[in-house]
Amino acid sequence: MKRYILLLILLILAALLCGCVQNTGKTEQAGNAHVQSEKVVLKVFHAGSLTEPMKELTKIFEERYPGVEVQCEAAGSAKTIRKVTELHRNADVIASADYTLIPKMMYPEYANWTIMFAKNQMVLAYTNESKYASKINSNNWYQILRRPEVRFGFSNPNDDPCGYRSQMVLQLAELYYNDSKIYDDLVAKHSNLKFVEENGTYVLRMPNSENINPDTNKLMIRSMEMELISGLETGEIDYLFIYRSVAQQHHFRFIELPPQIDLSSNQYADFYKKVVVVQANGKKIAGKPVVYGITIPENSMHKDYAEKFVELVIGKEGQKIFKELGQPPLMPPRVDNADKLPESLKRFFS
């Protein structure tokens, strides 16, 4: 019995000791053995598709500011924001794959400015094992997807911007290729999703997620785009609508779609607007170029470091990283409410 109590005490001591060791590490760095300064934890909540660049940025940031530990949390963009607005968790930086979600969900209580810093592009990813991998190209991709034995995937339009953007791409393809059956043949026939024409725009009203009712022999749907990657890797699906950056980072082969439909170019912004997705929760989203947004929420505990982090993201170094990883940076970055920006960030937008 005594032995067990001793063991328990030892375990507790060990746990305490570990804490001390971590602390001393910091105090030495601070050059003051008496001050027990806690390491600053900078919390960055970001969209799943930003995982790779955020890793790189974190490394650089922690080298530059050794007293700071950056903790990244990846999730769908809406969920990322909801962590702050609903679960009331403190975040220092929020980065969303759809910059419009920040004003929509966070203004004015949780944030009041958004910087647009990078773009992305919808592509059709596949592997060498995908059916017709040797035949597919940017002209016949929708014919290949039509073949009954071909399966493809997209993320849930209710949950994930990548998901509703996939729907937009397919509907835009109808207009661009002048083939009014593309969406019907690929999605509508195999699920409860359907675009309806209303005054010149095409609207997809999303049912509740449990009622999407996909024919799982043709479609694979998951909540987030990252969850479909294993589906493509294991050959569960042959093709996957996903961001170029993700396809590139996972070394998938991919088809570049025409810029008129791949939501990458400001030039075609008016054309993109023709498609609209209304999510099950009532949120209405019109097609627009994929632009990433970043902000510092009001409940940030370390605004000073958060600003430094945003500087890194929109500065030269950040731009280089985004370019390399397939998410071309916006040059220059843009902002909606320049007057509400913190002073240190204003210089980027003068």
Place this chain on the structure above:
Amino acid sequence: MFLEVNAEKNLENFRLEVNFSMGRGYCVILGPTGAGKSLLLEIIAGIVKPDKGRVSMDGKDITDLPPEKRGIGFVPQDCALFPHMNVRKNIAYGLRHEKGHEKDKKVKEIAEKLGILHLLDRKPATLSGGEMQRVALARALVIKPKLILLDEPLSAVDLGTKKKLINELKYVRSEFGIPIAHVTHDILEAAMLAEEMAVVMNGRIVKSGRAEDVLCYEFCDGSLFKKFSEIMEQWK
């Protein structure tokens, strides 16, 4: 000889090497704790397979027969009455070819002979040590085995019950005429019941034969005689 065991069994830190035989009588296997008596019974019952050697009964080699095919009743030291069945079901467990009323008749018959008729609807957990022994005995006897093995049947009961049970075992022996192998460390018990005897020490049979002969041989040894006197004190 009715039963012959010529077997070797090696356990982690014990080695049994026996050459045991018995006739159709009441054979007591006597020896101190840890001598290997129980292991010998388990080999006879077929629960433990010997590493080497043969077991034969009635002239037939039964070494490779599983316990259920041997027709040997086994009453372990703690009786091992099935706790989830009442006494009636315990006794009837071995009677599975008989029809309902026939089964019932046999159970009642044996219960009456052993004086446990009033216990039939009780659960084993509610029985005393002596009652448990009688039930276990009845359960083994009811299937008319060719041989009954008793492992220290009298070790867990008080002196009064012990005397009664000894008389009952004698009754069982004469009433059923089934050969019995009875393991004990109690020399007095042995003296009162044995027709044949085998003495086991350190995994070997050191002496066996007619009870009188073995007992005489045992008592010539001073140490055992001393122990005998001690036991006699208890019985007074």
Place this chain on the structure above:
Amino acid sequence: MRHSFFLILTAFSALIVLFILLPIAVTISTQFYNPGFAQAMRDRAVWNSILLTYYAALLSTLTAIIFGTPLAYILSRYSFPGRSIVEGIADIPVVIPHTAAGISLLAVFGSNGLIGSFSPVKFVDALPGIVVAMLFVSVPIYLNAAREGFGSVDVRFEQVARTLGASQWRVFFTISLPLAARHIAAGALMAWARAISEFGAIVVIAYYPMVAPTLIYERYISTGLSAAGPVTAILILLSLVVFVAIRILLWGKNVSRSER
């Protein structure tokens, strides 16, 4: 001295009970003021998903009983070379992160997987996939309980039964199994509960049809806490009722526990 012993005992016990109870109580109590609760109660999708969850968990538990009981028996009765390896394998699902488990299952039961490629049964995004994921995460719980159950049955009972002429089959079904039944039932109940609560592995292999944990997640993602809360509360309350009911049925206010 004795006084302080019980005082500390009670204090620590109360803390741990509170720790479990508080989040659940908060989740449920906030639903009393939520108009979404009544709405969720009337929502067929909610009940369908809960029914599906219970049904799939039942199938997974039955599979665990049928295929897990023999292994549990072997592990408790026989020693053989590689026994500790088998024991270790049986515990692996406990340490694997559930998403990783789902990915591994997809590699085996997916359309091009080891089994999925020739199996006539479709696993991905189908009921069998849900069952397989539930089974994977809950089978160690069942195995351990059943093994402990068989371990608590004295081998003497089995040996004596055989000397009474019973075959190994008969001994197993009339002695070993009934005597281990209480452990087995408890293990099955826990495995069933574990299966109901599984999300991480299921969502990888079968997002559709939606089980209750997926639906809760889905409501949370697309609408937020206000929509996820009611479903969570319904699932908790219902599972609580089922759990308590089964326990009372099986153990009758745990009187019988001290019987032997």
